[in-house]
Amino acid sequence: MDQLTPQTPPKREGLTASFLMSDNPALQDLMLRPSINDSARVNEQKIRRLYLQASSQQWFAPTKINFEPNIQVDEETRRIWIRFVTIFYTLEKMGLNVIANMMPKASSKLKSDEISYYLSAQCFDESRHVFVLENYLKKLGAPVKYDYKYHVLGQAASMGFYRVENWLFSTLFSENFAHAFLRRAKVANIDPLGAEICKSLQADESRHLHFLHIVLPDIMDRLNLFGRTYVKSAQFFIMKFTEIVSRSLENDARFVGLDRRAMMEEVFENIERAYESFGVTRSFLPFPKISSTVN
Ligand SMILES: [Fe+2]
Numbered sequence: 643m644d645q646l647t648p649q650t651p652p653k654r655e656g657l658t659a660s661f662l663m664s665d666n667p668a669l670q671d672l673m674l675r676p677s678i679n680d681s682a683r684v685n686e687q688k689i690r691r692l693y694l695q696a697s698s699q700q701w702f703a704p705t706k707i708n709f710e711p712n713i714q715v716d717e718e719t720r721r722i723w724i725r726f727v728t729i730f731y732t733l734e735k736m737g738l739n740v741i742a743n744m745m746p747k748a749s750s751k752l753k754s755d756e757i758s759y760y761l762s763a764q765c766f767d768e769s770r771h772v773f774v775l776e777n778y779l780k781k782l783g784a785p786v787k788y789d790y791k792y793h794v795l796g797q798a799a800s801m802g803f804y805r806v807e808n809w810l811f812s813t814l815f816s817e818n819f820a821h822a823f824l825r826r827a828k829v830a831n832i833d834p835l836g837a838e839i840c841k842s843l844q845a846d847e848s849r850h851l852h853f854l855h856i857v858l859p860d861i862m863d864r865l866n867l868f869g870r871t872y873v874k875s876a877q878f879f880i881m882k883f884t885e886i887v888s889r890s891l892e893n894d895a896r897f898v899g900l901d902r903r904a905m906m907e908e909v910f911e912n913i914e915r916a917y918e919s920f921g922v923t924r925s926f927l928p929f930p931k932i933s934s935t936v937n
């Protein structure tokens with residue numbers, strides 16, 4: 643099982659080594675210490691550090707990724723990657739729209755300005771992902787289109803009661819899903835540009851998971867029974883929807899060397915482990931069965 647980077651706490655040395663101020667403890671203290679805020683509902687010190695890490699790891703797509711060479715693959719492989727990348731593009735674009743909408747609500751609900759700092763960096767990550775995938779689709783010779791079939795996921799993830807909590811828990815699923823897909827896609831039968839894109843995006847998604855591992859335990863602690871039940875129902879719907887939709891992709895996935903079932907199992911296992919670390923178990927969050935039926 644792949645050990646996700648975010649499950650390991652960040653190392654101070656790893657972070658500061660890349661900073662110009664690494665030889666200046668007073669300056670580090672100035673930058674890393676949040677302003678006093680006794681009402682924050684999250685660990686602001688950890689979030690501030692992650693914000694600085696996210697800022698220092700920003701990359702510029704046109705120079706980081708070589709979009710120049712043409713993609714040389716057979717027609718069937720091209721058709722399948724166009725199909726998968728269109729779905730992934732849709733999910734990333736939905737994620738971008740949702741994070742832009744939820745940022746102010748999250749910082750207000752969690753009473754933390756550090757959340758605004760961090761989420762603005764993550765929002766920029768997501769815009770970069772959409773930008774990169776849009777250009778990859780163009781290189782594949784495909785139209786760039788948002789597939790409204792998946793739009794309901796964004797709505798389930800950010801509406802209703804407890805919308806901030808619901809969104810953050812939904813993100814635990816979507817970021818884990820993105821991470822597992824990218825990790826597998828980059829070593830599947832994909833062209834070099836696709837592999838490079840998957841690698842670059844995966845590093846960002848690891849950081850997004852790290853953020854959730856910082857904030858979700860505190861959020862879970864504060865949720866009352868009704869809130870937990872509400873969040874639980876939304877999570878089950880999102881996982882069930884994804885499991886059902888992914889069944890129809892099984893044959894295409896196999897053709898390019900992706901194992902859909904193994905990927906879904908990996909996602910569910912990672913989420914279960916995350917929930918266990920928040921002090922809840924499978925009895926809190928039931929997981930949908932992963933079907934072997936191919937539609
Ligand atoms: Fe993303």
Ligand SMILES: [Fe+2]
Pocket residue numbers: 737768817820846847850
């Ligand atoms: Fe993300």
